[in-house]
Amino acid sequence: MKRLQDKVAIITGGGRGIGRAIALGFSQEGAHVVIASRSESELEDVATEIIQTGQSVIPIVCDVTDEDQVKTLVAETLDTFSQVDILVNNAGTGAMRPVWGTPKGTFESILAVNLIGTFLCTKHVWRPMRDAAGGSIINVSSMGGLEGYPLLSAYCASKFGQIGFTKACAEEGKQDNIRVNAIAPGKADTAFRAQIKENKSQMLKADDHVGICIFLASNESQYINGQVIPIEWYGPEVMRE
Numbered sequence: 001m002k003r004l005q006d007k008v009a010i011i012t013g014g015g016r017g018i019g020r021a022i023a024l025g026f027s028q029e030g031a032h033v034v035i036a037s038r039s040e041s042e043l044e045d046v047a048t049e050i051i052q053t054g055q056s057v058i059p060i061v062c063d064v065t066d067e068d069q070v071k072t073l074v075a076e077t078l079d080t081f082s083q084v085d086i087l088v089n090n091a092g093t094g095a096m097r098p099v100w101g102t103p104k105g106t107f108e109s110i111l112a113v114n115l116i117g118t119f120l121c122t123k124h125v126w127r128p129m130r131d132a133a134g135g136s137i138i139n140v141s142s143m144g145g146l147e148g149y150p151l152l153s154a155y156c157a158s159k160f161g162q163i164g165f166t167k168a169c170a171e172e173g174k175q176d177n178i179r180v181n182a183i184a185p186g187k188a189d190t191a192f193r194a195q196i197k198e199n200k201s202q203m204l205k206a207d208d209h210v211g212i213c214i215f216l217a218s219n220e221s222q223y224i225n226g227q228v229i230p231i232e233w234y235g236p237e238v239m240r241e
Contacts, residue, residue: 002030003218008081010034010073012064012121013091015042018140018185018206022088025210026217027055031086034077036062056081064091064117074124084128086217089118089162090140094155107154114158115165122169126178134177136217139166140209141182143230163228170226179225181216185209186232204231
C-alpha cells in the first residue's frame with residue numbers, strides 16, 4: 001500500500017521548484033493532487049508529468065492572496081474529489097533589500113503571499129478537513145523563520161510569522177484531528193536564490209524536500225503536531241556530484 005493512497009492533496013506554488021517536486025512525490029505515493037499557482041503554463045507542464053504516473057491531478061490558477069480565488073481552489077477540489085486530506089502551503093516569494101531601501105509595497109506583498117496566503121488556504125480547508133475527521137497541513141517555511149538574515153527583513157518577518165501561525169493552528173487542530181507542522185529549508189537551489197552567487201553543489205535540491213513532506217502527510221506522523229523541522233545540507237561537496 002502506498003503511503004498516501006487515495007488521499008487528496010492541495011499544493012500551492014505547485015508549478016515549479018519545491019512545490020512541483022512535492023506534487024510529483026505525492027502522486028507517486030498514490031495521492032490525488034491539486035496544484036495551484038499563478039502560472040497556467042507551469043501548472044500544465046506539471047499536470048502532464050503527474051498524469052503519466054496514472055494519478056488524478058487538477059491544475060488550478062490561483063493567487064493565494066486573493067480570498068475568492070482560494071475559495072474557488074478549495075471548492076473545485078471538493079467538487080472533484082469530495083475531500084481534502086492534505087494541504088501544503090508552499091507558495092512563497094521574497095526580495096533582497098536593505099531594510100532602509102525596502103518599499104512599503106514590497107514588504108506588504110511578501111507578507112501577503114508568504115503569511116496571508118498561508119492563512120487563507122488554511123482557513124478554507126479547515127472545515128472540510130474537520131468534517132472528514134481530520135487532515136494534515138504542512139507549511140513550507142524557512143531557516144529565515146528561525147534566524148534573521150541581512151537584506152531579508154520582509155522575508156524573515158513573513159517566515160517567523162508563518163511558524164507562529166503553524167504552532168497556534170496546531171493547538172487549535174487538536175480538537176479537530178488536524179495536524180499542522182512546518183518544514184524550514186535552508187539554502188535551496190530555487191529561483192529566489194538565483195540572484196545570489198553561491199556554490200550550488202552544497203545547496204538543497206527541490207527533491208530533497210519531498211521525503212519529509214510525504215512523512216508529515218502520511219499516517220506515519222500521526223503523533224507529530226506543531227513541529228518545525230529544519231532541512232539543511234550538511235554533507236561534503238563530493239556527494240553532490
